[in-house]
Amino acid sequence: MKKSCCIYITGVLALVVLIVSIALVLSQVFQNALNARIKKEIILKNGTDAFEAWENPPPPVYMQFYFFDLRNPSEVLLGERPFVEEKGPYTYREFRPKENVRFSDNDTKVSATMPKTYVFVPEMSVGRREDDPIRTVNVPAITMIEKFKTHPVISNLISSYMKSQNIGLFVTRTVHELLWGYKDPLLAVVHKVRPDIDEYFGLFYKMNTTDDGEYVVLTGDQDYKDFARIVEWRGESSLDWWTSETCNMINGTDAASFHPLITKNETIYIFSSDLCRSLYATFEKEVHVKGIPAYRFVPPKEVFANISVNPANAGFCVPAGNCLGSGLLNVSVCKQGAPIIMSSPHFYQAEQKYIDDVVGMNPNKEDHQTIMDINPLTGILVRGAKRVQVNAFVEKIEAFSQTGNVSTLVFPVMYLNESVEIDAESADKVKSVVYQANVVINIPFIIMAFGILLGVIFIVFLCKNREPEGTKEEQGPLLQASS
Ligand SMILES: *[C@@H]1O[C@H](CO)[C@@H](O)[C@H](O)[C@H]1NC(C)=O
Ligand SMILES: *[C@@H]1O[C@H](CO)[C@@H](O)[C@H](O)[C@H]1NC(C)=O
Ligand SMILES: *[C@@H]1O[C@H](CO)[C@@H](O)[C@H](O)[C@H]1NC(C)=O
Ligand SMILES: *[C@@H]1O[C@H](CO)[C@@H](O)[C@H](O)[C@H]1NC(C)=O
Ligand SMILES: *[C@@H]1O[C@H](CO)[C@@H](O)[C@H](O)[C@H]1NC(C)=O
Ligand SMILES: *[C@@H]1O[C@H](CO)[C@@H](O)[C@H](O)[C@H]1NC(C)=O
Ligand SMILES: *[C@@H]1O[C@H](CO)[C@@H](O)[C@H](O)[C@H]1NC(C)=O
Secondary structure: OHHHHHHHHHHHHHHHHHHHHHHHHHHOHHHHHHHHHHHHHOOOOOOOHHHHHHHOOOOOEEEEEEEEEEOOHHHHHOOOOOEEEEEEEEEEEEEOOOEEEEEEOOOOEEEEEOOEEEEEOHHHOHHHOOOOEEEEEOHHHHHHHHHHOOOHHHHHHHHHHHHHOOOOOEEEEEHHHHHHOEEOHHHHHHHHHOOOOOOEEOOOOOOOOEOOOOEEEEOOOOOHHHOOOEEEEOOEOOOOOOOOOOOOOOOOEOOOEOOOOOOOOOEEEEEEOOOOEEEEEEEEEEEEEOOEEEEEEEOOHHHHOOOOOOHHHHHHOOOOOOOOOOOOEEOHHHHOOOOEEEEOHHHOOOOHHHHHOOEOOOOOHHHHOOEEEEOOOOOEEEEEEEEEEEEEEEOOOOOOHHHOOOOOEEEEEEEEEEEEEOOHHHHHHHHHHHHHHHHHHHHHHHHHHHHHHHHHHHHHHHHHHHHHHHHHHHHHHHHHHHO
16 A cells, blocks of 8 residues: 555656756746856946956967968060969967946946057967068059059159159058158158058058957947947947948948857848958858867858848948949948958859959858857857958059050959967856756756656555556465575
8 A cells, every 4th residue: 555655656756857847948047047147247348257358359369371472473564364373371360358347327337449559479470571572553553553544644644753763553562661651752752742641562561450449339238239339439429321531431341240049041241440340250160179069151152242132231332333343342431431342252152254263262251251159148259260352453453554465354462361369368257157058058958857757656555556456366375486
């Protein structure tokens, strides 16, 4: 009697535990509690880990430059295809702490500047030096040529001056000069007449130790999806705008911070001041970085597509209606009129025509796509690589004999890879958060397993209790004999 009561209780308990666990799984109580906690903790608030990581990101960021050295300048002037040789990497460690950090609007917003400092890393650079000579397009010269090509008098003056000083369409300068600036003889002359035009030229001129203006971001305390979302830049507060003077479209975060609880069907927006626009990226696949699960987000092909594929790119057709092919963005207006065109490295995902126009282009997905590997739970960027190429638009202008017989070209000058990978210490922190979250989420399943175990015990007891009743007489003596 006592025994069967025990069995009965076990059975009821198993059933109750199973029902409770199924209810827990279906209602997602633990999942929801965890999400609520994550949403509450991952906000920009003085003292939180998230704020500290945002204010002073611990993992090292590397900026690597690859230049295209022109091997056949005289042939190009005769109209032949340029033949370029890639040289690099030239690597700089990038330090970008937030400065002038101020909370505002009842701690729902925080403003900061983000000065970047670049320090050369010889060990990670080809030849351990930044004074390798590179022959490339003379960007100051083509800028002046494009600017004044419709003014016969000025173009004549400039062309004569260029001839007298032996300034041509191509120039040989060191990597350091091309990046950080050099005094250009043509610009120096123009500067005397037009002081607003700088005498110096460099692709990253004046970018060391300077910031690109004040950002105002949301802290995420109102809505977790707004974590670190930029709402104002250089005093402009529209969320989403485009004007030809300022040439910017703000939408998204600064590419180092993402909101937590990212899902696969989400589109993430990143603001990039050097690309003069926001980019977006969509889920590609699941990856693991230093043992941390992550979702890889990449900009879909449409980001750079021509307007027949992506009408949103009409803003890059300047002047209006003048559109370049897929894979190219005319950013001339944000580069003081320099005929600069951005693309992916080696014209990855651009129209085949641009790849074929230059000998030495070998686009491939692995090396040339922009990637962001984000831990979905915390929104932490565990690995990222932003890859962009700077090209110069070159064409034959009759008034400038320096342009010779050159074909109309999108000439690759340099590409960069700005990359980051989570440091060991931060990786351990993220791993422990992910581990704890997994334990919490699996509590209902642990309970369910316990219920199943009870059920099994119940069935075993039940069988044992039933079996002997009918077979007691026959088996009894046998069992006794064998024991
Ligand atoms: C954060 O708190 C510390 C110590 O309380 C204080 O010194 C610092 O100024 C605060 N930072 C901001 C941005 O308010
Ligand atoms: C700031 O928040 C407090 C508490 O939530 C509230 O009482 C106060 O009215 C808010 N102030 C402003 C300016 O929104
Ligand atoms: C940038 O500035 C820092 C600090 O002044 C300096 O140490 C570093 O060498 C500079 N980098 C370049 C590339 O000039
Ligand atoms: C700007 O970002 C929001 C979400 O952050 C998105 O819904 C919207 O479509 C974006 N707009 C553009 C033009 O990219
Ligand atoms: C736009 O791109 C698509 C796909 O690459 C191509 O088929 C189409 O001809 C292009 N349209 C224009 C106007 O260049
Ligand atoms: C790029 O845009 C500028 C104006 O912003 C325009 O003058 C130039 O022709 C464009 N370049 C090309 C190659 O379309
Ligand atoms: C950056 O990308 C280039 C190719 O674009 C690759 O060779 C290089 O290894 C990458 N750098 C890092 C640190 O991953």
